[in-house]
Amino acid sequence: MPEAVSIRITVNGVTYERSVEPRLLLSDFLRGELGLTGTHVGCEHGVCGACTVLVNGDSARSCLFLAAQLDGAEVKTVEGLGTAQAMSPVQKAFHECHALQCGFCTPGMLITTMDILSKFPDADDEQIREGLSGNLCRCTGYQNIVRAVRMAADNIKAQAQEEAAS
Amino acid sequence: MKPPPFEYLAVDSVDAAVGALAEAGGDGKIIAGGQSLLPMLNFRLLRPSVLVDINRVPDLAYVRDDGDRIRIGALTRHYMLQTSELVAAQLPVLHEAMQHVAHLAIRNRGTIGGSLSHADPAAELPMMTLLLDANLDVRSASGRRTIGAQDFFLGALSTALEEDDMVVAIDVPKLPARTGWAFEEVSRRSGDFALACVAVTLSNREDKFGRVRIGMMGVGETPMRASEAEALLEGQPYSDGLVDAAINAIRASVEPNTDLHASSDYRRHLVGILAERAIRKAWTRAMEGSDA
Structure with missing residues (x-):
């Protein structure tokens, strides 16, 4: 039995100290150890994007990360974005644009959108599509997801302008 | 779809990494971005005894102007290469190629050293090193050597790297003006x-x-x-x-x-x-x- 690895990891602002088996995937750590089942596991080999989370601010496949690698890291999952009562701008836009149907891909789509909008706040449609291209959705046909990202970008910019003006 | 068991070793220097590889006697694997290695582990196509994690090795992620050449550290993420102004100015064809490398989340993690060591025959970076007459700087416990890209790729997922070798940098000649x-x-x-x-x-x-x-x-x-x-x-x-x-x-x-x-x-x-x-x-x- 390989030696366990001690990690101190912050997930959605809460710090956890755990001892993990080296082969434990971040996706399974989040779901199994922390009970954060909002991160969905689709393909487990980096193709579908459902398990995408933010690691130190950048989107990453949690099925292609070992929990053991994350000592000192900050992780954000869909649970860290907002709540049903207080949705984040990105969640609100997905809601308004009907950008989900079965919802399986949605956590990965939301997290990927966070990364797209942090790296390219003025993303045009082409950049949005390129940014989303690593996330598979089998229901929506993507059109409403692209619309939602555009709306989220506009809302975030409008909010920033309002804050700057006040 | 879960990796087989392995020991995990996070190293903080190239010497420690190649030392651990030598000690594993051919049974060790370097993990950098892990974007090709982890799928292979999840599919159990590989069963290394130890994974040597180089993500905490300092000074391995850089794109540097080296006179008539551009030097790229092995741990440079695809996203960093894609957005490097130096690459865009001096190696525009590589800048263009980077737009085709995987997706945002993969580019955030994947590294040039990892892509070259993995040597997928349909991946962009191996071809680009060949096109650009790049050299790969390789370290092992027994020393340092340079391998030209033309001698590096031997077959699908097969390279000139020995079991205890690690790519540490890639050296690319700048393109002449008006190329x-x-x-x-x-x-x-x-x-x-x-x-x-x-x-x-x-x-x-x-x-x-x-x-x-x-x-x-x-x-x-x-x-x-x-x-x-x-x-x-x-x-x-x-x-x-x-x-x-x-x-x-x-x-x-x-x-x-x-x-x-x-x-x-x-x-x-x-x-x-x-x-x-x-x-x-x-x-x-x-x-x-x-x-x-």
Whole structure:
């Protein structure tokens, strides 16, 4: 039995100290150890994007990360974005644009959108599509997801302008 | 779809990494971005006894101006390479290629050293090192050596690296001023591996082809240079007939695989189309004397 690895990891602002088996995937750590089942596991080999989370601010496949690698890291999952009562701008836009149907891909789509909008706040449609291209959705046909990202970008910019003006 | 058991060792220096590899006696694997290695582990195509994590090794992620060359640290993430102003200015063809490498979340993690060591025959970076005559700096417990890209890729997922070797940097000559270039790829979906891909750099010497470099991938077990077509073009004035001859030479020189995504015949057809587009585009850019 390989030696366990001690990690101190912050997930959605809460710090956890755990001892993990080296082969434990971040996706399974989040779901199994922390009970954060909002991160969905689709393909487990980096193709579908459902398990995408933010690691130190950048989107990453949690099925292609070992929990053991994350000592000192900050992780954000869909649970860290907002709540049903207080949705984040990105969640609100997905809601308004009907950008989900079965919802399986949605956590990965939301997290990927966070990364797209942090790296390219003025993303045009082409950049949005390129940014989303690593996330598979089998229901929506993507059109409403692209619309939602555009709306989220506009809302975030409008909010920033309002804050700057006040 | 879960990795088999292995020991995990996070190292903080290249010496410690290659030392651990030597100690594992061929049973160890370096993990950098893990974007190719972890799928292989999840599929249990690999069963290393120890994973040596180099993500905490300082000073391995950089893109540096080194006079007439660009030096790229092995741990440089694809996203960093994609957004490097130095690469965009000095190696525009590599900048263009990076737009085709996987997807945002993969580019945030994946590294150039990892992509080259993994040596997927349909990945962009191995072909680009071949096109650009890059050298790979390799370290092992017994020392340091340099391997030219032309000697590095031996087969699908097979390289000149020994079991205890680690790529530490890539050294790419800057393209001469007024180099024309082009990068043409077809894949089934954005960010997927290429069905076929051609990249070209060339110069215009008194309205004749000067130095010509043509790289191809997706059409063989390794990325390849189209040496015959390069030789046909060099020193000759541009003509449609000459480009056709080069395309025919390229099609005759490849033996692509048939798989789920495309037949061998289709890939051979495609590589010719892409080569034609790339040669014409690169020639136009060389004539303009700009990289616009």
